[in-house]
Amino acid sequence: MEVRDKIIEKAGELMLQYGVRTVTMDDISRDLGISKKTIYQYFKDKKDLINQITDSFLSMERDRFGSVETECVDSVHSLMLISQCLRESMKDMKLNVLNDLQKFYPEAWKMYESFKKDTMLCSITRVIIRGQEEGYFRKELDPELMAYVRIEQVQAVMLNQHSLPREKYTLTEVQMQLFDHFAHGLFTIEGHQLFNQYTKEKLKQNETLN
DNA sequence: TACCGG
DNA sequence: ACCGGT
Numbered sequence: 001m002e003v004r005d006k007i008i009e010k011a012g013e014l015m016l017q018y019g020v021r022t023v024t025m026d027d028i029s030r031d032l033g034i035s036k037k038t039i040y041q042y043f044k045d046k047k048d049l050i051n052q053i054t055d056s057f058l059s060m061e062r063d064r065f066g067s068v069e070t071e072c073v074d075s076v077h078s079l080m081l082i083s084q085c086l087r088e089s090m091k092d093m094k095l096n097v098l099n100d101l102q103k104f105y106p107e108a109w110k111m112y113e114s115f116k117k118d119t120m121l122c123s124i125t126r127v128i129i130r131g132q133e134e135g136y137f138r139k140e141l142d143p144e145l146m147a148y149v150r151i152e153q154v155q156a157v158m159l160n161q162h163s164l165p166r167e168k169y170t171l172t173e174v175q176m177q178l179f180d181h182f183a184h185g186l187f188t189i190e191g192h193q194l195f196n197q198y199t200k201e202k203l204k205q206n207e208t209l210n
Numbered sequence: 211t212a213c214c215g216g
Numbered sequence: 217a218c219c220g221g222t
Contacts, residue, residue, distance in 0.1 A: 024219060035211090036221080046220065 004042045007032065012053045016092075020050060020100035047105060054101070054108040058115045061089050065123050075131035076194045079186075082123055083179050086151070087172075089120070090158050121147050128186065136191030150182055 010032050014023045025046060029036045043049040068085050072078030093112075101109040124147035131137030157164070157174055164174060187195060 025221080026219075040221070 003034075003038065007034075007039055007042060007049070008053050008056055011049060012057060015050075015053065016094055016097060019094075019096050021104060047107070050101075050105050051108050051111070054105075054111050058111055058119075061092075061115065062119050064089065065119050069123055069126070072127075074136070074194065075127055075134050076136050076187075076191055077198060078127045079131065079183060080195075080198065082127055083183075086120060086124070086154055087175050087179075090154055091171075093158075095159065095161075116151065120151055124150055131186065131191065136188060136194060137186045138188055141186065146186070153178055153182070 007028070011023070011028045014027060014031065025036055025039060029039055039049070043052065064085055065082070068081045069078065072081060098109075098112070101112060121144070125143045128137055128141070128143035128146055132139045132141075132143070154175065157171065157178065161171065183195060184192065
């Protein structure tokens with residue numbers, strides 16, 4: 001593996017774990033066992049390093065959405081996969097990292113914002129349109145508006161974790177409930193029936209596993 | 211690694 | 217005092 005990729009990988013790990021600002025260039029070089037000079041041969045400054053880390057991280061997230069969209073049988077199944085992808089993607093983004101980017105690294109923050117628009121919003125919008133064409137989702141709803149609302153909803157739960165009684169509900173429980181509620185607001189009768197088939201299959205799979 | 215400047 | 221950059 002290239003030195004540059006090792007730096008991006010390791011620095012990204014450290015920053016996800018401890019935060020962008022708290023990890024210093026000295027920390028990164030120590031951890032990799034290389035000199036700071038080597039890092040600065042590949043990256044102009046810390047801002048440049050963080051931009052490139054963000055770029056490679058978001059590329060991987062984009063691939064996840066992309067691969068999920070190609071392997072779908074119908075819009076109902078696709079909605080389930082994309083929503084799972086959305087939850088995992090948002091879970092990976094640590095809150096304090098996003099705050100650091102927003103305050104101190106505006107270029108990287110812009111990358112994340114356009115990722116939300118170009119990848120998250122688009123793939124949800126597309127699957128809703130497809131569901132309407134297949135007759136599984138109600139045609140009265142505006143696809144892009146619903147996609148937008150859905151993203152904000154998932155994000156709100158991540159951002160306001162503290163305002164929920166966490167001894168009563170885990171994050172995933174909340175997200176699963178909200179997905180169920182959102183999906184059923186979308187479904188026609190046909191969509192509802194197909195969704196029930198999939199959830200029954202999932203239950204059977206879990207039974208055989210346990 | 212030591213050092214400077216912000 | 218600390219940390220990015222030389």
